Amino acid sequence: MKHHSLVAAALAALVAVAAAPTANAQSTPAIPGYTMGQKSLAKAPFTLADLESLKKTLLFTEEDIRYLRMSRAILADQHEAILDVWYGFVASTPELVVYFKNNKTGAPDGAYLGAVRKRFGQWIADTADANYDQSWLDYQYEIGLRHTTPKKNKTDEADSVPLVNFRYLSALTIPVTTTLKPFLAKKGASAADVEKMHAAWVKSVLLQSILWSYPYIKDGQF
Amino acid sequence: MKHHSLVAAALAALVAVAAAPTANAQSTPAIPGYTMGQKSLAKAPFTLADLESLKKTLLFTEEDIRYLRMSRAILADQHEAILDVWYGFVASTPELVVYFKNNKTGAPDGAYLGAVRKRFGQWIADTADANYDQSWLDYQYEIGLRHTTPKKNKTDEADSVPLVNFRYLSALTIPVTTTLKPFLAKKGASAADVEKMHAAWVKSVLLQSILWSYPYIKDGQF
Numbered sequence: 001m002k003h004h005s006l007v008a009a010a011l012a013a014l015v016a017v018a019a020a021p022t023a024n025a026q027s028t029p030a031i032p033g034y035t036m037g038q039k040s041l042a043k044a045p046f047t048l049a050d051l052e053s054l055k056k057t058l059l060f061t062e063e064d065i066r067y068l069r070m071s072r073a074i075l076a077d078q079h080e081a082i083l084d085v086w087y088g089f090v091a092s093t094p095e096l097v098v099y100f101k102n103n104k105t106g107a108p109d110g111a112y113l114g115a116v117r118k119r120f121g122q123w124i125a126d127t128a129d130a131n132y133d134q135s136w137l138d139y140q141y142e143i144g145l146r147h148t149t150p151k152k153n154k155t156d157e158a159d160s161v162p163l164v165n166f167r168y169l170s171a172l173t174i175p176v177t178t179t180l181k182p183f184l185a186k187k188g189a190s191a192a193d194v195e196k197m198h199a200a201w202v203k204s205v206l207l208q209s210i211l212w213s214y215p216y217i218k219d220g221q222f
Numbered sequence: 223m224k225h226h227s228l229v230a231a232a233l234a235a236l237v238a239v240a241a242a243p244t245a246n247a248q249s250t251p252a253i254p255g256y257t258m259g260q261k262s263l264a265k266a267p268f269t270l271a272d273l274e275s276l277k278k279t280l281l282f283t284e285e286d287i288r289y290l291r292m293s294r295a296i297l298a299d300q301h302e303a304i305l306d307v308w309y310g311f312v313a314s315t316p317e318l319v320v321y322f323k324n325n326k327t328g329a330p331d332g333a334y335l336g337a338v339r340k341r342f343g344q345w346i347a348d349t350a351d352a353n354y355d356q357s358w359l360d361y362q363y364e365i366g367l368r369h370t371t372p373k374k375n376k377t378d379e380a381d382s383v384p385l386v387n388f389r390y391l392s393a394l395t396i397p398v399t400t401t402l403k404p405f406l407a408k409k410g411a412s413a414a415d416v417e418k419m420h421a422a423w424v425k426s427v428l429l430q431s432i433l434w435s436y437p438y439i440k441d442g443q444f
Contacts, residue, residue, distance in 0.1 A: 046389075050389075053317045054389055054390075054393055056315060056317065057315060057317060057318065057390055057393040057394065057396075057397070058393050058396045058397070059396050059397050059400055060396075093278060093279060095275045095278065095279060096279065148443065163443060165443065165444060166435070166439050166443050166444050167268075167272075167276055167432050167435075167444055168276075168279055170392050170428065170431075170432055171276055171279040171280050171428070171429075171432060172279065173428065174279075174280045174281050174282075174424070174425055174428065175279070175280070175281050178281055178421075199400075202396070202424070203396055206392065206393070206395065206396065206428075207393075209392070210388075210389050210392055210393060213388070213389075213435075216438075216439050216440055216443050217388050217438050217439065217440070218438055218439070218440055221370065221385060221387065221388050221438050222387060222388050222389055
């Protein structure tokens with residue numbers, strides 16, 4: 001793989017995406033492919049009881065939910081700046097940007113990157129909302145499917161690689177939450193509250209990455 | 223499952239294990255089943271180059287290695303106290319202690335818990351050592367196999383359940399590293415150093431749990 005040219009093309013695509021008019025995810029009535037709560041979604045193969053067990057194992061408590069919700073207002077007007085950092089990281093990491101590669105050109109697919117970015121902004125709001133109901137659970141399963149062969153590329157009609165490799169899914173918990181921390185601190189919250197919001201985000205993102213992993217796991221072993 | 227009696231039995235088994243004479247893992251020449259560096263081990267299906275890519279995605283740098291190694295001396299004489307906390311968490315969490323259940327008695331298997339505990343102590347030292355060579359890589363693969371059907375129970379000749387479910391493996395990153403933090407702070411390190419040691423531990427444990435997940439993942443999707 002030509003890493004340098006891929007990175008350069010990714011950065012170019014990123015700039016194009018960032019320069020395009022961006023809607024505020026929270027006030028947009030319909031983000032293409034954002035299907036939380038829609039009847040078309042398959043029921044998740046894991047249950048709300050499974051979720052409770054997983055939360056217990058993750059030491060995820062009501063306090064974490066409170067701190068996630070505290071982060072919502074803090075992050076609300078920073079989505080685009082956060083996404084710039086996350087997309088910058090993906091674009092500069094050849095191991096990651098390859099999952100956005102256009103099969104025809106061999107370069108990162110700007111339209112595909114842009115379509116995912118809109119849903120990624122909404123994901124910040126949804127993670128901060130911390131509403132763990134059946135709709136949320138079903139959508140986590142859908143997100144897992146969209147990273148694996150059953151549904152990769154389909155939502156955005158992208159002509160790209162057929163799979164995001166499992167190993168990078170939970171690994172992304174670290175860059176996502178590490179780079180989020182300065183944004184949590186930008187609105188005057190105390191250092192203690194920033195720490196607790198950050199810890200809650202780490203647990204939530206790890207929890208989600210575990211649920212997203214379902215389609216990768218051999219039958220009966222999840 | 224009778225959760226309360228299982229927890230009570232687990233706590234009893236834990237007390238029995240803790241009360242038994244415990245060797246210092248670091249000075250013990252041979253811990254049963256601890257096979258790091260042994261030729262009997264299969265070669266890992268992931269390479270040192272894969273590891274480097276994963277470290278990059280996890281923002282895992284030379285600084286993290288330095289902070290892991292700083293933690294080694296701090297933790298050295300606290301292994302048993304740390305293991306008491308970790309075993310207490312497992313024993314009081316029915317979703318976790320079930321993986322140590324003796325198939326005949328239905329109760330947690332004290333001998334099995336004790337055998338794993340000795341290797342768990344060594345794992346603290348090995349994680350703090352942060353020596354990522356081929357021997358380490360092969361042993362990570364072995365650890366993954368020991369959580370799944372190919373090798374679960376075999377090392378300790380335990381008569382227990384055939385699999386640790388995938389979902390709990392990376393989830394344990396949180397309780398392991400959250401409960402470790404007070405121990406990192408007990409020897410006078412600055413608050414900033416404790417934070418950095420903790421962050422390095424989170425990355426390392428998550429990294430290891432990703433490698434341990436290999437046997438759970440469908441062919442070609444890791």
